[in-house]
Amino acid sequence: MDPGRASRLARFLMGALLGLALSPALLACTPPPKPPAPxxxxxxxxxxxxxxxxxxxxxxxxxxxxxxxxxxxxxxxxxxxxxxxxxxxxxxxxxxxxxxxxxxxxxxxxxxxxxxxxxGAIAIIVNAANPVANLSLDQVRRAFAGVETQWANLGGEDLTLRLVSREAGAPLRECIEQQALRGGTIAGTAIVMPSDEAVAGYVATHPEAIGYVGASWVGDGVKALTIDAAPCEPAAVASGAYPLTxxxxxxxxxxxxxxxxxxxxxxxxxxxxxxxxxxxxxxxxx
CATH class of the missing domain: 3.40.190.10 (Periplasmic binding protein-like II)
Structure with a gap:
């Protein structure tokens, strides 16, 4: 082999080996990437x-x-x-x-x-002790319009319904008035609450009460009624079986x-x- 060529090859090999030897040290000295700014x-x-x-x-x-x-x-x-x-x-x-x-x-x-x-589903809620488990959409309309006032006529006990509603202009109230009351308005006798949490809290402590909330607010002390036998669940909403959404x-x-x-x-x-x-x-x- 030509002496000059051999010398160049030797220098190349030595450089490559030195680079390999220094790579871990260089990597160790590389600063970690900066975390995103808050x-x-x-x-x-x-x-x-x-x-x-x-x-x-x-x-x-x-x-x-x-x-x-x-x-x-x-x-x-x-x-x-x-x-x-x-x-x-x-x-x-x-x-x-x-x-x-x-x-x-x-x-x-x-x-x-x-x-x-x-x-989402709008849950029609009653007190957990209320024996009624299902209402038809027409019964919901008659109740919230103030036409039906007695639980006994709906399969419940001898109590007068106490309506609990959100304030005028609340999106869920507008949905109830459009979908259940066919464009009518909720009876003026309804007790008006400022939030779904307040509606659920009132119904939980009053056996005669009936109200409505977003389904995620159905909790202790209340239960969601089925409407025309359809449960208040996402699957029933997706299928179109549950009517209040x-x-x-x-x-x-x-x-x-x-x-x-x-x-x-x-x-x-x-x-x-x-x-x-x-x-x-x-x-x-x-």
């Missing part, structure tokens, strides 16, 4: 959906420890205003987004976008931030669907 995601939630959405936020934070999810409860109008003004990154609402609400009132350009999530929708600015889109992707992913699927018939295809 961020916060401001989310508006409706009171009716608060329990399940709290579980969703907790699971999301477990995967994104750098992200603090700050939730606050508001009605739909307040939630839309917060998203439109940049006070919130996104909002969950329990009704559809009206096309006019999606537009900037001054420029008429789109400013809000709706992301359908699922459909409401939509769950995410609203974001049209110029959505990356962190808001990341949460939406989580909602539509397997874990998000599993959590929210406990209380909603989830939208397919997302």
């Amino acid at each position: 961020e916060r995601l401001r989310v508006i939630v409706p009171p009716s959906a608060a329990p399940l959405l709290a579980a969703l936020s907790e699971r999301y934070h477990a995967h994104r420890s750098y992200m603090t999810v700050e939730t606050s409860e508001r009605n739909a109008a307040g939630a839309l205003e917060a998203v439109a003004t940049g006070e919130a990154d996104l909002a969950f609402i329990e009704r559809t987004l009206d096309p006019a609400e999606a537009l900037d009132p001054e420029t008429t350009r789109p400013r809000l976008r709706a992301w359908p999530v699922g459909t 409401y939509p769950l929708v995410i609203v974001t600015p049209t110029a959505i931030s990356g962190k808001a889109k990341d949460l939406i992707d989580f909602v539509y992913g397997p874990e998000g669907r599993a959590i929210l699927g406990e209380g909603y018939a989830m939208v397919e295809g997302n």
Whole structure:
């Protein structure tokens, strides 16, 4: 072999061996990647959906420890205003987004976008000791319209019904008035409560009471009635058998931030669907 060529080969081999020897040391000196900078995601939630959405936020934070999810409860109008003004990154609402609400009132350009999530059941609840287990949709209408006032006529005890309702303008009340009362209004004799939690608490302590809440608020002391023999469950909502429902929708600015889109992707992913699927018939295809 040519002496010059042999010398070059030897230098190459020595360099390669030296590089291999130093690689672990160099790797050990390489600083670890920086963790993501802390961020916060401001989310508006409706009171009716608060329990399940709290579980969703907790699971999301477990995967994104750098992200603090700050939730606050508001009605739909307040939630839309917060998203439109940049006070919130996104909002969950329990009704559809009206096309006019999606537009900037001054420029008429789109400013809000709706992301359908699922459909929830509105539970007609009674005290856990009430022997009535099922009502027809017409019986629900007659009860909340104030036409039927006696539990004995509905298969119950000799007690006068005490209606418990959400306030005028609450999304679930609007759904009840449209779906059960056929566009009518709940009787003025109803006791009005400011939240689903308050409705459930009142019914739990009054054997004669009947009210309605988002299904996730059915707990100790109350029970959800079947309606026309259909249970208040996501599967019955998905099949169309259960008649009292409401939509769950995410609203974001049209110029959505990356962190808001990341949460939406989580909602539509397997874990998000599993959590929210406990209380909603989830939208397919997302």
